[in-house]
Amino acid sequence: xxxxxxxxxxxxxxxxxxxxxxxxxxxxxxxxxxxxxxxxxxxxxxxxxxxxxxxxxxxxxxxxxxxxxxxxxxxxxxxxxxxxxxxxxxxxxxxxxxxxxxxxxxxxxxxxxxxxxxxxxxxxxxxxxxxxxxxxxxxxxxxxxxxxxxxxxxxxxxxxxxxxxxxxxxxxxxxxxxx
Numbered sequence: 001x002x003x004x005x006x007x008x009x010x011x012x013x014x015x016x017x018x019x020x021x022x023x024x025x026x027x028x029x030x031x032x033x034x035x036x037x038x039x040x041x042x043x044x045x046x047x048x049x050x051x052x053x054x055x056x057x058x059x060x061x062x063x064x065x066x067x068x069x070x071x072x073x074x075x076x077x078x079x080x081x082x083x084x085x086x087x088x089x090x091x092x093x094x095x096x097x098x099x100x101x102x103x104x105x106x107x108x109x110x111x112x113x114x115x116x117x118x119x120x121x122x123x124x125x126x127x128x129x130x131x132x133x134x135x136x137x138x139x140x141x142x143x144x145x146x147x148x149x150x151x152x153x154x155x156x157x158x159x160x161x162x163x164x165x166x167x168x169x170x171x172x173x174x175x176x177x178x179x
Contacts, residue, residue: 019074021066021086028110029103034090036103039065040118041074041084047119050126051111052082053104057131060092060100069130077128083120085111089136100132104140 021039029036043049054073056063065086074084089103108125115122127137 019071019078021074026085028087029106031090031099031103031106032095036088036090036106037065038085038087038107039070041078041086042118043081043083044079045081047083048115048121049081049083049119050124051115051120051122052077052084052126052128053107053111053137054084054086055089055104055127055129055133055136056086057129057133058091060097060132062091063132064088073128082126083118098139100136101139101143104136105143108140
């Protein structure tokens with residue numbers, strides 16, 4: 001019983017130390033009438049800073065940019081000099097796969113286009129996620145997105161990966177055998 005009382009008194013103190021976003025509810029787009037938002041955690045030190053996009057888990061059906069693991073990641077990444085952005089995406093079952101991948105790609109385009117606003121480097125973007133967020137980070141990286149060059153919206157024209165669309169990367173060369 002004493003440990004329960006001690007835990008009740010001590011655990012809230014640890015929760016209070018959790019990093020708070022520097023900016024909350026930043027709008028990075030709209031899809032099907034739903035506003036897509038993210039939270040920003042400012043980095044330590046002088047920039048330009050690499051960008052870490054944190055993608056929440058939750059089985060694609062729940063969770064948000066403030067779920068426990070997102071603030072926890074920011075606790076380590078922001079002090080290490082990363083501009084951390086924790087994104088929200090459309091959830092299933094109303095929006096089934098691949099809608100959430102499209103939202104992550106949209107967040108990448110938005111941040112690549114607006115990186116200088118936060119003294120961030122648009123050429124250095126890492127995706128971080130656990131569970132469903134890990135899958136979405138992989139799919140956004142694997143699928144890439146060339147953007148829509150005909151669009152009047154600058155962030156829609158921006159590609160999501162590298163300096164050219166993912167389907168134009170050179171083919172891999174075989175490795176030399178190790179003797």
